[in-house]
Amino acid sequence: MSALLSHAPSDGASAPAARGPSFVIGAGAEAFAAIASPDVNLAIWDRPVDAEVQAWLAEALPTFPSFEERLRLVDGVPDAGPMVAGLPQGPLRDRLAADLTHLARLLVGALPPGPALTIVASFGPVRDDLCRKFHVDWVALRLLTTWIGPGTEWLADADVDRSRLGPSAACPTEANRAVLRSPLAMRSARPGQVLLMKGEAWPGNAGRGLVHRSPPITPGDGSEAPPRLLLTITARAAEASVRQSRAVKRIIAPG
Numbered sequence: 636m637s638a639l640l641s642h643a644p645s646d647g648a649s650a651p652a653a654r655g656p657s658f659v660i661g662a663g664a665e666a667f668a669a670i671a672s673p674d675v676n677l678a679i680w681d682r683p684v685d686a687e688v689q690a691w692l693a694e695a696l697p698t699f700p701s702f703e704e705r706l707r708l709v710d711g712v713p714d715a716g717p718m719v720a721g722l723p724q725g726p727l728r729d730r731l732a733a734d735l736t737h738l739a740r741l742l743v744g745a746l747p748p749g750p751a752l753t754i755v756a757s758f759g760p761v762r763d764d765l766c767r768k769f770h771v772d773w774v775a776l777r778l779l780t781t782w783i784g785p786g787t788e789w790l791a792d793a794d795v796d797r798s799r800l801g802p803s804a805a806c807p808t809e810a811n812r813a814v815l816r817s818p819l820a821m822r823s824a825r826p827g828q829v830l831l832m833k834g835e836a837w838p839g840n841a842g843r844g845l846v847h848r849s850p851p852i853t854p855g856d857g858s859e860a861p862p863r864l865l866l867t868i869t870a871r872a873a874e875a876s877v878r879q880s881r882a883v884k885r886i887i888a889p890g
């Protein structure tokens with residue numbers, strides 16, 4: 636049974652009238668059931684990272700076979716096999732594949748009724764922080780987990796000034812400061828945590844997509860920043876192609 640751990644805004648800063656808690660954190664995948672609520676734009680499964688798989692992935696990171704493609708459905712179940720096909724065979728790869736399949740099934744099981752959506756997955760190192768400005772994604776639903784490195788940063792609705800979102804000539808620091816209702820409002824996902832986030836294209840969710848960003852990469856000493864290893868599985872309108880999604884990466888980028 637899932638223990639729901641947190642709902643409240645992060646501080647006492649002035650906030651608009653809330654429709655209800657905008658996020659739910661639970662100790663089990665059952666927390667994802669909350670995403671069906673119109674008030675919720677983020678459900679988090681607060682699980683520990685699989686340290687053995689994480690260490691194995693870290694060894695593979697320098698030559699990691701990145702994956703970014705539409706997922707094939709086999710009897711209605713997303714096939715995660717191609718996501719790990721380039722990794723060394725063995726029990727850890729099998730364990731990872733089973734986990735990725737489970738996560739993809741959870742995403743599919745949480746989709747809203749309506750027209751079929753395309754399921755696209757991305758699994759590989761992220762070596763930049765191009766999405767370091769807070770933004771919303773123009774997708775229906777996205778599952779995201781960080782295996783290595785800092786996790787996605789996100790905001791509860793009560794902590795966001797949505798009028799300050801969107802294209803801006805301001806530098807990331809200034810743009811992000813304008814979006815935050817309090818400097819203490821930002822929250823960071825941990826490796827292992829699984830985030831299920833609504834975008835703007837979820838039915839009825841226009842103007843309420845989860846506000847988030849990639850964690851900044853700032854080595855500070857001129858060296859190359861260590862990459863993160865990020866998994867995203869995204870449900871979006873069927874007519875949009877992967878090529879189109881790459882073209883608008885700055886708008887829908889995973890975080």
Ligand SMILES: [Fe+2]
Binds near residue numbers: 770886
């Ligand atoms: Fe994003």
